[in-house]
Amino acid sequence: MQRFDRYVLSQLMVLFGFFALVLVSVYWVNRAVVLFDRLINDGHSARIVLEFTALSLPAVIALVLPMATFAAAVYVTNRLSGDSELTVVKATGFSPWRLARPVLVFGIMVTLMMSVLTHVLVPQSLKQLRMREQELSSSVSARLLREGTFLHPSKGITFYIRDITPEGTLQDVLLSDRREPEREVIYTADRAYLIRDDEGPKMVMLAGLAQTMNTTDMRLSTTNFSDFTYDLTGLITASPQKRRKLDAIPTTELLLNTDGIAAETGQQIGEVLEEAHMRFQGPLLCVVAALIGYSALMVGVFSRFGVTRQIVFAIFLLVVVKLVESAVTDPVVRNPRLWPLVYAPSVTGLAFTWILLWQASRPFRPKRLRETEAAA
Secondary structure, eight states, rough: OHHHHHHHHHHHHHHHHHHHHHHHHHHHHHHHHHHHHHHHHHHHHHHHHHHHHTTTTTHHHHHHHHHHHHHHHHHHHHHHHHHTTTHHHHHTOHHHHHHHHHHHHHHHHHHHHHHIIIIHHHHHHHHHHHHHHHHTTHHHHHOOOOOOOOOSSSSSSSEEEEEEEOOEEEEEEEEEEEEEEEEEEEEEEEEEEEEEETTTEEEEEEEEEEEEEEETTTTTEEEEEEEEEEEEESOOOOOOOOOOOOOSOOHHHHHHHHHHHHHHHOOOOHHHHHHHHHHHHHHHHHHHHHHHHHHHSSSSSOOTTOOOHHHHHHHHHHHHHHHHHHHHHHHHOGGGGGGGGHHHHHHHHHHHHHHHHHHHHHHOHHHHHHHHHOOO
16 A cells, blocks of 8 residues: 555656646746846846746746646546546545545645745745846946937936947937036937946947037037046936835744834734745645645546536635635734634635545445444
């Protein structure tokens, strides 16, 4: 029987890997398309897009693991039943409770993997992602290097580039500086280059014209130049440091410094506790999903139409579990002392599993016991 357990467990892991790969690919590609469109339009390179999609991958994996666990449990149970392997094992006297052991071990293994994601990889990746977003928001390339678009990197500044050559030369540049109330300056140049020295970023314009309008006496003066250096230090300012978000803060900090995190992030204490305990609850759903997928297919009699009804019933039970998860969110946020309610979905799912396995194991009661109960 231990060999049969290893056989079932190996089948579960193989199918889990397949479903996880498919679901992660679908979700990740969808996420990558959104990032590609946003970052490329902002003037970033493909390397930045790849970096951002890689940093978003742990969160995508954590999202799809419960679904892959459920799909693997349903598929393997259905195949074992269709190939009559479960029938042979049941004939030896093993009940659905005993046959659930490899499914339980499988769920625990996925739960451990998911725990590493929710407690370590996802917070770290989101933290690094926010840091990179902060850095890019203050970069010169992100603010200025867009072809054919009038940009406003800061108040009173308008910048335009007709074209950027493969060598990095800016063609037909226009820069309007209206930051001083009494003076407006418009710089135009045939070519320009962005450079950086110890003092900060600068733009060198070649073969251009500077038009200065004195708004006090409405006098316009023009100056031709062969080369002119414009300091971009005051133009490109770093965005203010954003607050940390709950999903990027370590779990231990959420639990041990709840009040401080709530004050730092501007969230309620209940939201902080919910985020911390959801990192434990999320992995537990992997065990629940595996057991529900297995136990739902163990109930019922043989039908030449297959196990479609049992699969639909299992999906319905998972929907109920998710509805319970949604229902307990608001009470926990309003009253932090109700944080144990966060684990209500797992308790509900395990209760469904116990009921289904009890129902499925009833035909396995000894005949004498059934006759005694009938006489009573």
